Amino acid sequence: MIENHRRGPDPGLVTAARAGDGRALEQLVAHCLPLVYNIVGRALNGHADVDDVVQETLLRMVRGLPKLRDTSAFRSWLVAITIRQVRNRESLRATDRDRRARLEDAEVLADPDLDFAGLTILRLGLTEQRRETAEATRWLDPDDQELLSLWWLEETGELERADLAGALGLSDRHAAVRVQRMKKQMEVSRCVVRGLGADPRCARLDEIAAPWDGTPSPLWRKRFGRHIRGCGECAGLERGLLPMDRLLSGLPLVAVPASLDPARVLAHVTASSGTPGTPGTSGASGASGTSGTSRGRHGHPGRRVRRAGRAVSKRVVVGGSAAVAVVAVAALVAARLTAGPAAPVAQTAPRPSAPVTVTSPSPTHSSSLSPSPSAKPSASPSRSAKPTPSKHTVAPVRVASSARKGVGVWSFDGVSQALAASGASWYYTWNTQHQGVTTPGAASFVPMIWGAASVTDASLAQARAQGPYLLGFNEPDMAQQSNMTVDQALELWPKLMGAGKVLGSPAVAYGADTAGGWLDRFMSGAKAKGYRVDFITLHWYGGDFRTPQAVQQLTSYLASVYERYHKPIWLTEYALIDFSQGTRFPSAQQQADFVTASAKALDALPYLQRYAWFGLGADPSKPSSGLFTNGTAATAAGRAFQSAR
Structure with a gap:
């Protein structure tokens, strides 16, 4: 079926999924996953809970799908669910933080493993001003990260203003005011990014940045922005800045990571809730219970599991009883997901079955191979002999x-x-x-x-x-x-x-x-x-x-x-x-x-x-x-x- 990203998936696809068509549900989840991931990722600035909130959102979608009356309104409905899950996660996290005070201070920080601005830059290969715009998002107030996640997608053509306003529970006029305020913060942030990256950098800005630890934050945006507004040397930083809507227009979505493969997400979601109208739903729910993790994880998306002082990412586990649940549910959801014990769901990044034994020191230690970068990276390898001409003609190589x-x-x-x-x-x-x-x-x-x-x-x-x-x-x-x-x-x-x-x-x-x-x-x-x-x-x-x-x-x-x-x-x-x-x-x-x-x-x-x-x-x-x-x-x-x- 043809899908229009401006209008969401074809209503016929939504209707079929709502009626219990497993193949249609799989296609619907695959269609929704990039949009949901980009909204959540940018709203949370890539915090380690992103995967959990994405899966929780899709779980809510699957559970609520039978009650959706107007299939043409599916996208707006999904965006509203996504923002609600982001807010729920923030609320639970704030409550947790208040209860445990200093114990969970580290949870306030975005997880550097998943910084969304960095992912945007790396995965989309942004040009200079687009890259500056992506970097500027790191400096926003937390309240504006949520709005940014929707506005960015509006400017890239994935959402409409009605979707943005409806998801936030605002009138179009109020939404426009909020967007303008957020854009002003972004303009200041873009100047801060330029100022800190200038060569040479303003001497006074260098003095202000001396105690800064290098982590973008609203507080330091205000400090740097205050200097830039009143500094003659920094006054020209905004010169030549293109409007953000022009920079973002037409950009694709950030690719969904391998850990959120649609088939695995769908198997996980249906194992937690059961597919509406799909045979074997009760069995799927029971299977999810055997793992002992899904219910607790989805019930508390803001909670973190820690082991040996290190945050453990809550990924879909394929192994043991969890593998049985995933395979069983996947078989019920769609025919092409069927997998018996001999063909478990593949992990995108499996750990090796045995330790890797062939990892050696760098050959930069051998002078016959290369220069020694420690001393002279430009030194050339030995060329004491000329290459011997080949006796046979080598066919041209297509580069x-x-x-x-x-x-x-x-x-x-x-x-x-x-x-x-x-x-x-x-x-x-x-x-x-x-x-x-x-x-x-x-x-x-x-x-x-x-x-x-x-x-x-x-x-x-x-x-x-x-x-x-x-x-x-x-x-x-x-x-x-x-x-x-x-x-x-x-x-x-x-x-x-x-x-x-x-x-x-x-x-x-x-x-x-x-x-x-x-x-x-x-x-x-x-x-x-x-x-x-x-x-x-x-x-x-x-x-x-x-x-x-x-x-x-x-x-x-x-x-x-x-x-x-x-x-x-x-x-x-x-x-x-x-x-x-x-x-x-x-x-x-x-x-x-x-x-x-x-x-x-x-x-x-x-x-x-x-x-x-x-x-x-x-x-x-x-x-x-x-x-x-x-x-x-x-x-x-x-x-x-x-x-x-």
Whole structure:
């Protein structure tokens, strides 16, 4: 059935779902999920309760669907339910906070794992002023976050003003007044974002920001805004700002995360309430009770489950009795959801069945492979021998592009030409500058603050100028690399927050999924301090040169890391290199096969934002994982990389 986002789903689809058609209900949930997720995510600014409130909203929708008389009013009805659930959650959370006072102080903070402004920037790839607008949402008063969630969707064409006013219980005129007040806050916030990101920054603004911890808040918006209004140097910040309605017009919805897959959400919702008119409803309700979690979770959407001092995200659990409930209900809801014991509902990001054993220190330790970023990121690999001409003509390679595909780059003869020929959409140099790449337009450049010594005013200014992305410290867990303690990294992190609009975590050499490991302690410390980490940066090297096994080990590691932090991931170094006994490389064909298979697997992971092969340059006289020996001569891995999507 044709669906009009302006009017909501086709009334015929709603009527069929209301009558008990399981397939129609599945389609209806899939249609509603992006809208509900975007309203809740922005209203709560990505708090850890977002998933719970989304599922609770859909639960209320399923329960109330038989009583909906006018199917053409479905969308307005759903939006009103969504806002009511947001308010209920806020009310319960406020009551909880009053009862427990200091014990739950941490719950006041938005969960940095799910910051919605960061997700908007990362997933939609916003241009400069759109990105500034998304960042400005972090500075709003809590009351205006709810209004913003609806107004943003109105401006992007997903809702109408009647939906906005009806959901808030306001007249059109009163809603217009509220929107104008919120837009004024947004304009001030946009100027604050510009002022703090200016290079050079106003000296007086720097003084005011000295005690600021880097976390946006209404209080600091007012302080910064007061200065900007009265400062001659900052007076021009609003010059050239486009109207927000023009900036937001036509933007798509932020993609729903894998944890809210429609089929899994529907199975969970129907397990909690039963599908209206669907056979076996009572059995579904009973199944949900066996898990012992659904009722309590939905009854108290503001409550959090804690284990060992860490917030545990309440995801749909597929395993044990819960798996039985999910599979049983899914079989009743729709024929294409049927799954027996041999085919349980698949998890998007399963943890590996055994610990990943192939994660090695970075090959940046080997001078034959690459520069040593700790000293001279621009140094080139050895080129003592010329490439041997091939006896056979190599067929031309069709270069494929992918927004995710990137590469680590250092200087060598023809580096710019090789980068352009590689098909990489982005690159980095372990530095804040291009490092000899004279045609950076071939791919977008991402700066890195390599280590403690790189945290200088000059480097931070260069990073800001190259933004919006910034990569954090390089392998701080390795003595041969940036070699930093967790405390040292946390102490310097606010400076990186000021330089990088979208900031990646330090990239550990290994063990990113290990409880109590370097990255785990850093992320826990950042969360406790309210520091911003927008995505996780990882390195991975495999010593098993069999392609299927290597790809499985890599994707399992990524899945394991995602399950721990629930943040987007950038894989900024990866290749097949075995460090267990010295340094051992696979054959050229094995490396090429892995490039092809791994690129396909990585592009299928919804939480993997970008990946970068190590690296662009190759020494023709030695084995390596490099892609080009000069500007035009691609290795077998290089040709595979060119074709990879």
